Amino acid sequence: MYTIEKAYLITEQLRKFTTGYTHHVVGHFANIDFWIHEVIEALKAIDEHKKRFDNIYNTQKYWTEEHGTIVHGYCQICNGRCEFSDGKPTLPKLKYKSEKIDSRRELVDAAYFFLARCYRIGLLTSEDLKKRCDSIGTSIDPNDLD
Template sequence: MIYTIEKANLISEQLKKFTTGYTHHVVGHYSNIDFWMNEVIEALHTIDNHKKRFDKIYDAQKNWIEEHGTVVHDYCPICNGKCEFGDGKPTLPRLKYKTELADTRKDLIDSVYFFLIRCFRIGVLNNNELYERCNSVGTSIDPNDLIK
């Protein structure tokens, strides 16, 4: 699992716990709403920029290998040494987790959304604040969720 996904999942799990907690617990966590919104926004930014960071890693490794003639031999379990049949060419990283990143992003937005809706329903967040907070993470509001 990559760091980007693990961090976003951790934030999502926390927000889910807050959402389903007792009202007095929700109010307590809401007192730190700026912190949690910043955590969500930063995690979304990290997810959205994953490909750019991956490309930098890929390019740096590729350039190093080419410029320094890097050779990495596979291990041979028979002779307990370098495998004489390998070409020694290091493998470059492969981009994966694209679907997981998208799923994680959606889960994170859903988690913060339902926490915000819970805060709205118990009265610690007004209509304008709810719209503002949802806007900051790029999500709309289901009108049915505004019914208290």
């Protein structure tokens, strides 16, 4: 699913930044606004997935009912239309609930640890750290700041 894949890509980038050499972290910190924006947008996409899914489902259902859409299954024996198919189109099914929850958590964690690393290096003040953590919906563990 696109939403999960996008979150995963951002998560992996932030993990690389967090564990990199200090001079690399400093370089990526120069684009901190971009990365925080990417995190926020990915979180929004995850959170709004159900709404987008409902739009897809309802629109497809309406279309198939209004237009009498018929989709016959394929018969592998005769290589044609399956005579046992009822012709009803298959509507999308909502999946990936646990994957969305996991990808959301991993993304927030990766962003948080990148921010904490930036704080420990001296790139963020405690006020800036709190502000950025608030923007991604996470708190600060004082043990992570030593």
